[in-house]
Amino acid sequence: MQNVAIADQPDHLHDPQTFVTKYIYSQDHKVIAIQYALTAVFVGLVALVLSGLMRLQLGFPDTFDFINPSDYLQFVTMHGMIMVIYLLTALLLGGFGNYMIPLMIGARDMVFPFMNMLSFWFYLLSVLVLLASFFVPGGPTGAGWTLYPPQAILAGTPGHDWGIILMLASLVIFIIAFTMGGLNYVTTVLQARTHGMTLMRMPLTIWGIFTATVLGLLAFPALLVSAIMMMLDKTLGTSFFMPALVSLGENLDYSGGSPVLFQHLFWFFGHPEVYIVALPAFGMVSDVLATHARKNIFGYRMMVWAIVGIGGLSFFVWAHHMYVSGMDPAFGFFFATTTLIIAIPTAIKVYNWILTLYRGNIHLTVPMLFAIGFIFTFTHGGLTGLFLGNVTIDLPLSDTYFVVAHFHMVMGVSPIMVLFAAIYHWYPLITGRMFNERLGKLHFWLTFLGTYAIYLPMHYLGFLGVPRRYFAMGTTDFIPESAPSLNASITISALIVGLSQLIFLYNVFWSIRHGKPAGHNPWGATSLEWQTPDVPPRHGNWGPELPRVYRWAYDYAVPGAEHDFIPQNHPVSEAEQTAGEHEEHNS
Amino acid sequence: MNIMRMLRDKPWLHPSAAATAAQYSGPDSKAAMRVLLRFVLAIVGVIFFLFIITFLARSQYPDFEALAGQPWQPFTDPTRLWFNTALLACASLTIQWGLGGARTGNLNVSVAGISAAVFFTVLFLVAQFDLWLHLQSMGFYMAGNPANSYFYLLTAIHGLHLIGGLLVLTNVVFRVWYDNSTESLSAPLQLCTTYWHFLLGVWLVLFALLTSRPETINALAAMCGF
Numbered sequence: 176m177q178n179v180a181i182a183d184q185p186d187h188l189h190d191p192q193t194f195v196t197k198y199i200y201s202q203d204h205k206v207i208a209i210q211y212a213l214t215a216v217f218v219g220l221v222a223l224v225l226s227g228l229m230r231l232q233l234g235f236p237d238t239f240d241f242i243n244p245s246d247y248l249q250f251v252t253m254h255g256m257i258m259v260i261y262l263l264t265a266l267l268l269g270g271f272g273n274y275m276i277p278l279m280i281g282a283r284d285m286v287f288p289f290m291n292m293l294s295f296w297f298y299l300l301s302v303l304v305l306l307a308s309f310f311v312p313g314g315p316t317g318a319g320w321t322l323y324p325p326q327a328i329l330a331g332t333p334g335h336d337w338g339i340i341l342m343l344a345s346l347v348i349f350i351i352a353f354t355m356g357g358l359n360y361v362t363t364v365l366q367a368r369t370h371g372m373t374l375m376r377m378p379l380t381i382w383g384i385f386t387a388t389v390l391g392l393l394a395f396p397a398l399l400v401s402a403i404m405m406m407l408d409k410t411l412g413t414s415f416f417m418p419a420l421v422s423l424g425e426n427l428d429y430s431g432g433s434p435v436l437f438q439h440l441f442w443f444f445g446h447p448e449v450y451i452v453a454l455p456a457f458g459m460v461s462d463v464l465a466t467h468a469r470k471n472i473f474g475y476r477m478m479v480w481a482i483v484g485i486g487g488l489s490f491f492v493w494a495h496h497m498y499v500s501g502m503d504p505a506f507g508f509f510f511a512t513t514t515l516i517i518a519i520p521t522a523i524k525v526y527n528w529i530l531t532l533y534r535g536n537i538h539l540t541v542p543m544l545f546a547i548g549f550i551f552t553f554t555h556g557g558l559t560g561l562f563l564g565n566v567t568i569d570l571p572l573s574d575t576y577f578v579v580a581h582f583h584m585v586m587g588v589s590p591i592m593v594l595f596a597a598i599y600h601w602y603p604l605i606t607g608r609m610f611n612e613r614l615g616k617l618h619f620w621l622t623f624l625g626t627y628a629i630y631l632p633m634h635y636l637g638f639l640g641v642p643r644r645y646f647a648m649g650t651t652d653f654i655p656e657s658a659p660s661l662n663a664s665i666t667i668s669a670l671i672v673g674l675s676q677l678i679f680l681y682n683v684f685w686s687i688r689h690g691k692p693a694g695h696n697p698w699g700a701t702s703l704e705w706q707t708p709d710v711p712p713r714h715g716n717w718g719p720e721l722p723r724v725y726r727w728a729y730d731y732a733v734p735g736a737e738h739d740f741i742p743q744n745h746p747v748s749e750a751e752q753t754a755g756e757h758e759e760h761n762s
Numbered sequence: 763m764n765i766m767r768m769l770r771d772k773p774w775l776h777p778s779a780a781a782t783a784a785q786y787s788g789p790d791s792k793a794a795m796r797v798l799l800r801f802v803l804a805i806v807g808v809i810f811f812l813f814i815i816t817f818l819a820r821s822q823y824p825d826f827e828a829l830a831g832q833p834w835q836p837f838t839d840p841t842r843l844w845f846n847t848a849l850l851a852c853a854s855l856t857i858q859w860g861l862g863g864a865r866t867g868n869l870n871v872s873v874a875g876i877s878a879a880v881f882f883t884v885l886f887l888v889a890q891f892d893l894w895l896h897l898q899s900m901g902f903y904m905a906g907n908p909a910n911s912y913f914y915l916l917t918a919i920h921g922l923h924l925i926g927g928l929l930v931l932t933n934v935v936f937r938v939w940y941d942n943s944t945e946s947l948s949a950p951l952q953l954c955t956t957y958w959h960f961l962l963g964v965w966l967v968l969f970a971l972l973t974s975r976p977e978t979i980n981a982l983a984a985m986c987g988f
Contacts, residue, residue, distance in 0.1 A: 286794045358801055366794040370786035375771040392801060396809040400816065407915065412905040415820065431825030431908065436816055443812075475774065483769075721786060726777035747777045 202288035203714050204273045207295050209605070211269035214295075218302050219262035220676075225254040227673050234666025236647040236659075244646040245333035248317030251644055252334075253309075255320030256342070259448065260349060261302055263590055267455040268353070268391065269298060271597060272360050272384045274605070278704035279381050281369025281722045281744075283715045285359045294359070297352030304345040311337035319644060321441060324416040324434050328409040330423055339409060343402045350395045350402075360388040369703075371724035375479065376743070378702045378728040379472065382479050383458020386486040387451045394447035394490070401440035408432070435500055442493035449586050450489040454482055456593035457524055460546050462728070463596045464528055466700045467543035468535030469739055471729035473527045481520035481527075488517045498569045507566040514564035518557070525554055536732070536739075540698075541615035545596035548623045549589055556585025559634065574644070577637025580630045588626050595622070595679070602683070603697045604704060607711045608690030614682040618675060625672035632661045699740045702728045706742050792949045799953045803960050806923060810964050813919065814971060817912050818983040827907050831975040836897055840973045846889045847969060853882035854955075854962045861955045864948040872947060876935060879958065883924055890917050916968050920961065927957050 201207060229250045232242045242250075273291065277284050285291045308315035317333030318326060326332050328339055364385045368377070377385075404415040408429070416437040417429035465472040472478060494502065494510040528550055537543065559581040563569050572578060595618075602610050640653055648654060648662075696705040708718040722744040730741040735750065820826060830837040837843065860875020894914065902910045934950040974982070 283788065286789050286791075287798070354805065358798055361801060362794050362797045363789075365797050367789035373771065373773070374768055375773045392805055393808055396805060397812055400809060400812045403919075404816070404915070407904075407911065413911040413915075414825075414905070414908060415816070415911065428905070431823045433820060433823060436819055439819075440812065440816065471774065476769070476772065480769065721788070723786075727773035729774070730777070741777075751777055 200292070202284070202292050204277050204285050204288070204291060205605075205712065205714075207291055208270050208273035210295050211273060211298065212266055212271075214299055214302055215262050215266035215270060218257055218306070219266070221306070222254045222257035222262060223673055223676065225250040225257075227670060229254065230666040230669040232646065234663040245314070245317060247646045248319070248644070249315050249333050249338070252317050252319055252322075253305075253315050257305070258587065259320065259452070260346070261305065263452045263586075263594075264353070264391070264448070265298060266594060267452060267590065268360065268384060268388060269295070269356055271380075271455060271459065271594075272356070272388065274601070275380055275704060276360055276363050276384060277367070278707065278712060278716060279378050279702055280364060280367065280372050281703050281717070281724060282363060282367035283717060283721070286363045286367050287359050290355045291359050294352050294356035297348055297355065301345045301348035301352055304341055304348060308334065308338045308341035308345075311341065313337055316342045321438075321445070322405070323441075324405060324408065324432075324437050325418065325420060325429075328405065328417075329420075329427075340406065343406045343409075346398060346402045347406075350399045353391060353395055357388045357392045361385060361392070369721045369724060372703075372743075375476070376724060376727045378458070379461040379475070379478055379482070380455070380458040380702075382482050383454040383456070383461075386482050387454040390447045390454070390486050390489060391451045394444045394451065397440050397444035401437055401444070405437065435497075438497050438500055439493070442496045443490075445496060446493040447486075447489045450485055452586055452590050454486060456549070456590040457482060459597045459600075460549050460593045461524075461528065461531075462700075462702065463542050463546040463593075463600050464531050465729050465731060466600070466698050467538045467540055467546070468532050469538070469699075469731045470531055470535035471731050473530035473533075474523070475727065475729060477523055478527055481523045484520040485517060488513060488520070492517060495564055495569075498566050499573045504566070511564055511566050515561065518561060518564075521557060525550065525557070540599075541610070541612060541619060542596040542600035544616065544619045544623075545592050545599065548619065549592040549596065551623075552584055552592055552626060553589040556581060556583075556589055560585060571640075572637060574642055575637040576633045576641045576643055579643045580633035580637055583633075584626075584630050588630070592623075595619070598683070600698070601704075602686070603693030603710075605711055606687050606690070607693055608686050608688075609693045609697065610682050610686040610690055614678055618678045618682065621675035621678070622672055625668050625675065628668035629665050629672065632665055636661060696742075699738070701730055701740050701742050703743050706744050795950065795953055799956060803957070806960070806964070809919070810916075810967070813912075813916060814967070815986065817916075817971065818979070818986050819988045820908050820912070821979045822983050822988045823908070825908065827909055828974065828976045828979055829902070829909050829913060830973045831977075836900055836902060837973040840969075842889075842893055842896070843969055843973060846886055846893065847965065849882050849886040849889055850962050850965055853879045853886060854958050856882060857951075857955050857958050861948065861951050864951050872951070876931070876951070880928065880931065883928060883958075887921055887924060890921055893917075913972050916972065920965055920968060923961055923964075927954065927961065930954060930957075 198206060198210075201210075228242060229247060231239055232247055273285070276282075305315075313334050313336045315334045316322070316327065316338035318328075318335075318339060322339070322342065328335055332339075334342075364377075364381060368374075404413075407413045408415055408417050412428055414429045414432035416434050417427075417432040418434065419430040420427055461472050461478060491513045492510060494506065495514045498507055498510075532547070559577070563572060563578065563581055599610060599615055602608070636658055639655070639658055641648065641658060648659065693710065695710055698705075703722055703724070704712075706722060707713075707716055723746075724743045725745060725747050726741060726743055728743055730736070730743075732739045733741055821828070827835075829835050830840070832838065856875050857879035858875075860872045860879060863869070863871025863873075863875055894917070897910070897913070902913075904911055904914050931954050934947070934954060937950075938947045971979075971982075
């Protein structure tokens with residue numbers, strides 16, 4: 176049989192033995208997931224350092240000689256692009272998608288393991304190409320993460336020569352990597368679910384990852400198309416996006432192109448991208464909340480519908496990023512309406528999370544703290560989204576710190592909170608050890624409170640009209656003297672939050688060797704990934720026989736049950752059987 | 763509808779074993795490949811759809827000069843394109859013929875069909891490249907006009923997809939060579955065949971679009987609201 180995972184071949188369960196087969200040429204989804212995760216965290220740390228440098232400049236202008244305006248713009252650009260694409264997308268889908276999908280649906284591996292392996296190596300290549308741009312003449316591009324033409328490829332923008340080319344090339348490679356991975360995720364979810372695992376019995380984590388992957392597969396082509404066309408504008412002198420213009424006193428050969436066309440393409444990718452990041456986070460946080468509140472998720476069906484609904488709607492809201500591009504007011508009205516409609520399924524999800532907690536047996540473990548923290552940060556970020564979704568309010572606030580604060584709360588901090596929750600939640604499964612609880616709580620409080628110390632004042636700066644992407648504010652009448660001191664305080668908070676991530680890294684790496692052995696299913700979770708014969712799961716995940724699924728993933732605190740949770744693969748008891756028949760009879 | 767029934771399911775009621783009692787022993791690789799192909803076609807479709815949308819939007823700017831309509835423009839007489847189209851259509855037909863051979867277990871027919879399909883596909887690519895040279899010699903350069911740019915871009919992207927298809931087809935053939943049975947050929951060849959037909963369809967759309975006169979392009983753009 177071709178194209179069947181090694182792990183699916185019935186005769187033997189052979190674990191790869193040598194270093195090369197185990198780590199380099201590995202087709203095991205768990206190894207690939209960890210490779211993805213480590214690469215993403217590494218490149219994310221680079222982006223974190225960049226944000227620290229930006230904050231130093233903003234908080235204490237005229238202090239640091241080694242940051243000039245070009246550097247600053249390059250930091251902004253690389254920070255944004257790395258965080259959104261190379262960290263969040265890669266870690267949520269490449270990392271958690273890879274690790275969780277086969278385990279949670281009861282498969283031995285992804286359906287196309289070879290392609291999965293290629294996906295990681297392409298991803299690594301894209302990261303290397305991206306990082307290479309730091310070392311080329313002119314440095315990385317400083318065009319802003321949106322890479323708007325014409326400025327992105329014109330002299331005057333830092334990195335307009337090599338930087339932008341490497342950025343576009345890296346994006347194209349990333350998209351190829353994501354597509355190979357994404358095809359695997361959707362096919363595996365659709366085809367490799369074990370016996371009894373109906374779609375509506377899947378944990379919400381899988382629903383989130385699945386829907387986000389479908390979004391990614393359909394949205395990344397827009398970025399691909401725009402990257403290819405911009406690359407041609409840059410290298411071959413075509414005029415897809417470039418209008419006729421004079422640059423530095425010189426008439427350029429471009430003519431007639433449309434920069435707004437690029438914006439449409441970019442945001443047709445860019446808005447679904449928000450949900451590519453958010454939906455897996457929604458899914459994972461639902462599972463963490465249910466498990467640590469010992470309660471079934473409130474409104475499972477609504478949660479699934481909301482995920483699918485948000486995914487569908489996310490393709491119809493892109494132009495709300497372009498209200499200031501001079502669009503027809505009717506067009507703006509349409510996109511404001513769709514944008515506000517998306518608040519409905521999102522609000523359903525938030526209410527359901529809160530109702531899951533209501534009268535639950537809440538265990539304030541570290542993952543639970545991060546999950547609850549997410550509800551706060553996401554609600555705050557979502558509410559400012561309602562402001563910015565309206566054209567009339569967006570116009571004055573556009574390109575101010577208010578926007579920066581909004582999107583950091585909603586798609587920076589919130590997914591990161593869930594990622595921390597997820598890493599702490601699944602750490603015992605992945606490593607077989609417990610992390611240090613006290614360090615974890617310290618990490619949570621520093622991160623959570625620090626986040627508010629950074630972003631709450633930033634909303635206020637935005638209301639004052641402080642523009643984003645400026646190297647220094649200079650002297651302006653409408654910005655009071657208090658603003659720079661607020662900026663300094665934000666910088667100090669940001670540095671503290673940045674440094675406190677070292678606690679997390681220390682905890683993760685120290686606990687691999689020195690943590691308490693976690694044992695089997697330490698949180699008492701119902702979903703399948705905790706029911707593997709070995710912890711951490713071995714190659715092939717399930718031993719000789721695949722698990723059978725008898726129930727949904729949220730049987731917590733079932734009245735009359737022996738324990739306060741019933742795993743999905745726990746056979747149906749006689750009492751349940753008769754209760755079921757009784758109910759059938761009545762209905 | 764199946765999906766609607768699925769979404770109305772209430773999984774918290776009635777825990778039970780699934781209806782089929784047969785032991786489930788892992789995913790069906792053929793079904794998985796079919797799902798994979800559907801997604802691949804969807805993605806390729808989206809890529810070309812987006813290119814075409816940008817083409818229509820860009821066509822409404824004053825510097826855009828369609829490649830057909832006036833006597834001096836290259837595709838007012840699209841004979842060469844018809845010839846290329848015939849080559850790709852032959853590739854589609856012969857790969858279908860080869861698939862028929864694989865289904866009935868006739869190894870000779872399937873080898874002949876696949877070889878002919880590869881031959882016609884490569885010939886199509888060469889003919890497209892020759893067309894590029896022809897356009898260059900007429901002075902229609904890549905950066906000369908957005909219509910030219912789109913012609914080179916769209917044919918290049920389409921060609922790259924064909925080359926990708928050829929690589930997959932080569933892989934399939936070599937696997938079968940080692941397995942030495944036509945049974946294992948028909949399923950993957952079916953997928954390749956579908957892909958070839960799909961790319962033929964894409965090419966017909968591109969052909970129609972790139973040889974359209976300005977009035978047609980304007981009408982299409984108006985329908986899309988540009």
